[in-house]
Amino acid sequence: MAQPVRVAVTGAAGQIGYSLLFRIASGELFGPDTPVHLNLVELPQAAKAAEGTAMELDDCGFSTLAGIDIHDSPESGFEGVNWALLVGSKPRGPGMERNDLIKENGPIFVAQGKALAKAASDVRCVVVGNPCNTNALIAQHNCREVPATRFSAMTMLDENRAKAQLAKKAGVNVGEIKNLAIWGNHSSTMVPNFEAATIGGKSLTDVITDRAYLEGDFFTTVQKRGAAIIQARGKSSAASAASSCIDHVKNFLTKTPEGEYFSAAVPSDGSLYDIPQGLMFSVPVRSNGDGSYEIVKGLELSDYMKGRIGQTRDELLKERDVVKDLLA
Numbered sequence: 001m002a003q004p005v006r007v008a009v010t011g012a013a014g015q016i017g018y019s020l021l022f023r024i025a026s027g028e029l030f031g032p033d034t035p036v037h038l039n040l041v042e043l044p045q046a047a048k049a050a051e052g053t054a055m056e057l058d059d060c061g062f063s064t065l066a067g068i069d070i071h072d073s074p075e076s077g078f079e080g081v082n083w084a085l086l087v088g089s090k091p092r093g094p095g096m097e098r099n100d101l102i103k104e105n106g107p108i109f110v111a112q113g114k115a116l117a118k119a120a121s122d123v124r125c126v127v128v129g130n131p132c133n134t135n136a137l138i139a140q141h142n143c144r145e146v147p148a149t150r151f152s153a154m155t156m157l158d159e160n161r162a163k164a165q166l167a168k169k170a171g172v173n174v175g176e177i178k179n180l181a182i183w184g185n186h187s188s189t190m191v192p193n194f195e196a197a198t199i200g201g202k203s204l205t206d207v208i209t210d211r212a213y214l215e216g217d218f219f220t221t222v223q224k225r226g227a228a229i230i231q232a233r234g235k236s237s238a239a240s241a242a243s244s245c246i247d248h249v250k251n252f253l254t255k256t257p258e259g260e261y262f263s264a265a266v267p268s269d270g271s272l273y274d275i276p277q278g279l280m281f282s283v284p285v286r287s288n289g290d291g292s293y294e295i296v297k298g299l300e301l302s303d304y305m306k307g308r309i310g311q312t313r314d315e316l317l318k319e320r321d322v323v324k325d326l327l328a
């Protein structure tokens with residue numbers, strides 16, 4: 001068999017970890033012929049719970065699972081890994097403001113960014129833990145050994161949520177909806193750009209002609225979906241987040257079909273769509289299939305979309321300002 005792909009997952013004993021690890025171990029992510037070695041990275045107090053998850057992973061009898069290690073520090077947990085999936089972070093406490101959460105979680109991503117220097121030379125890092133764009137920015141700044149383009153933050157859950165809403169509205173299978181990119185921050189300012197999307201090869205706005213719905217209910221449902229799930233379940237999204245993380249990594253590993261794209265927050269080089277240089281900004285992306293990617297160029301944005309994108313850009317600039325002391 002081939003050499004195992006080594007994958008670190010932080011927050012391995014958490015809700016998302018519990019869904020994500022089994023799908024990686026089963027061979028779904030890297031294919032049935034590629035063995036996977038998992039590094040479960042947790043806080044010392046949650047290492048015991050991670051052991052339980054590791055026992056269950058063993059008990060599944062996945063032939064693609066080459067090994068599991070449990071680590072209570074990123075320094076040992078990231079050693080030699082090809083993929084680092086940074087899921088663990090502190091949840092927002094009652095009455096906590098977003099800026100407080102950003103400040104609380106920032107140091108985690110400083111330490112994890114530094115520890116990525118020990119990863120394999122081809123490492124790719126995906127940040128899921130919130131606020132994921134800004135956490136990814138912090139990790140990237142603290143690991144100059146790894147090219148910035150190897151860091152991304154996950155907005156695939158937002159894309160999947162948006163597609164599901166539009167598929168229901170149009171009465172079509174979700175697979176009919178293409179090129180529904182999320183722009184900006186994974187937060188309530190995110191912008192699902194319905195104007196460029198298609199349904200069954202036709203322009204989405206020719207199929208769903210109710211503009212008031214698209215600018216109103218559609219936007220707010222997608223932007224507030226996370227909160228609605230917490231209200232219904234009493235816990236935040238977990239299986240859907242794990243599933244979208246699988247989609248995110250697969251999207252980067254697979255050559256994107258001609259004429260299509262997907263959403264991911266990646267570093268801006270400042271040359272496109274008035275997005276300031278360096279921000280981790282969700283944009284439409286095409287993968288070359290070898291892990292490298294390009295941001296889709298030349299998309300027309302209406303004044304309406306530019307206005308919305310401006311709001312999410314301003315929010316990300318403010319977040320960057322809050323953590324400026326952590327950006328090496």
Ligand code: NAX
Binds near residue numbers: 017041043
């Ligand atoms: P849980 O609270 O269930 O689990 C988090 C786990 O992370 C815990 O086991 C904790 O011990 C561990 N942890 C905390 N700090 C750590 C550190 N420094 N190193 C290693 N492990 C650490 O949260 P869960 O529901 O799994 O969510 C994880 C993160 O994903 C949260 O920040 C959450 O807000 C974020 N989400 C991001 C989404 C996205 O689309 N980008 C959507 C889902 C989710 O809300």
